Amino acid sequence: MxxxxxxxxxxxxxxxxxxxxxxxxxxxxxxxxxxxxxxxxxxxxxxxxxxxxxxxxxxxxxxxxxxxxxxxxxxxxxxxxxxxxxxxxxxxxxxxxxxxxxxxxxxxxxxxxxxxxxxxxxxVTSVSANARDVGLTVGDRFVDAPIPGLPSERRFTALTMPNPHLIAFVDVVDEAELVALGDWCESAPPLIPGRANVSFVAMVDDGSLFVRTYERGVGLTDSCGSAMAASVHAAALTGRIGWDVEVVIRNRGGLVRGRTKVDPSVEIAGxxxxxxxxxxxxxxxxxxxxxxxxxxxxxxxxxxxxxxxxxxxx
Missing domain, CATH: 3.10.310.10 (Diaminopimelate Epimerase; Chain A, domain 1)
Structure with missing residues (x-):
């Protein structure tokens, strides 16, 4: 073949x-x-x-x-x-x-x-913050909130793009912590049997976002497009950026331009x-x-x- x-x-x-x-x-x-x-x-x-x-x-x-x-x-x-x-x-x-x-x-x-x-x-318009859409077996919606049963005390925003994402805003990205949590999610635990992408997101002084992602089925990756989209939407949901405002999203692999709306939708140009x-x-x-x-x-x-x-x- x-x-x-x-x-x-x-x-x-x-x-x-x-x-x-x-x-x-x-x-x-x-x-x-x-x-x-x-x-x-x-x-x-x-x-x-x-x-x-x-x-x-x-x-x-x-x-x-x-x-x-x-x-x-x-x-x-x-x-x-x-x-x-x-x-x-x-x-x-x-x-x-x-x-x-x-x-x-x-x-x-x-x-x-x-x-x-x-x-x-x-x-993408297939955006949801419904916990069941994300694949979580607890709660209705998590926006900058602890998720019961997740082995982390951090506050997460759970979204689908339409694949599942758990987004935490951090001051500094701790890769060892991210990998440990990603490995746990990758084991298909009862909390999220379909697994999820996990991202730590840092706000940069110039107004951009820096995203580091443990990608479902891949592991720690230099770039994940849906994670960047989820991060922009999570930043707007939590009041860290405005709606319908263009923002630069950076990662180890490069950069894109992003914009999200309340409707909800997310646009990424890269x-x-x-x-x-x-x-x-x-x-x-x-x-x-x-x-x-x-x-x-x-x-x-x-x-x-x-x-x-x-x-x-x-």
Whole structure:
């Protein structure tokens, strides 16, 4: 079985992306492909596998995303920008609804963050602070409040984007504490059997947010798009920023622009960088990858993103 794929990233959240329109592989096979392609010890590596899939209803195309452990996520907003760009390239559109497994999201090409940095804006309206929507088995709603049964005394805001997030605002991000709590949630405890993404968020002096996330099915990650969206919405819910105000969200992988509204919705604008296009053989019987064959290098795009990162950190 041979696949072409694009190695891409949104705000440093990197993925192999396959155009799977018209393909009818069973989910177990996609899960196996994700485990092989996204394996950091393998020839490609990534924070998961993105699929550009056929659309439905008013959405001309859709997105699926499989984590490196083979589980499927409801969405991935950093990945969504990359999938939307691939969908726009394939269809000739510049804006469209994108079908997600449990919802839809709007996406559009917008002005570049910097010269040569392809930029896509996404808007998610499937936002909820209902504890049951988040997957919690206690309470009705948690906004800057302790969550009974969680092994942390911190105050959290629980949200879906539509995947589940627990957001705590901190003065300083303690990565060891974040990993310990993320590992606990990853064990699918009775409090949240579907697991959750956990983020510590620090307010920066320049008014931006710094987000560090333990991503469900991934672990500690340099960037998680839905966590950045959840953090912006949580900051507005708790009065830390205003509604409908643009804010910069930073993480280890880079930065995006974000804005949230009471309706509720969250809009994120960030890069969708294509690093290279390649092909690889996959053996379904063993789950092993063959050699990767480079088809097209996108060095100019990689360099443009690195220049933006350097400028943003100076």
């Amino acid at each position: 041979r696949f072409e794929f694009i190695k891409c990233h949104g705000s440093g959240n990197d993925f192999p992306l396959i155009d799977a329109r018209g393909l009818t592989l069973p989910d177990a096979q996609w899960a196996a492909i994700a485990r092989a392609l996204a394996d950091r010890a393998g020839p490609v590596g990534g924070d998961g596998l993105l699929l550009l899939v056929d659309g439905r209803d008013e959405a001309p195309f859709g997105q699926r995303m499989f984590n490196p452990d083979g589980s499927e996520a409801e969405t991935c907003l950093n990945g969504l920008r990359c999938v939307a760009r691939a969908g726009f390239d394939a269809t000739g559109l510049d804006a469209a609804l994108v079908g997600l497994p449990k919802s839809d999201a709007w996406a559009a090409r917008v002005a570049d963050l910097a010269p040569g940095v392809a930029t896509i804006a996404t808007r 890069n969708a960088t294509f690093e290279y296009r390649a092909a690889v053989d996959f053996a379904p019987d063993t789950g092993q990858l063959g050699a990767v064959t480079l088809i097209e290098d996108r060095a100019v795009e990689r360099d443009a993103w690195r220049s933006l990162l350097t400028a943003s950190r100076n």
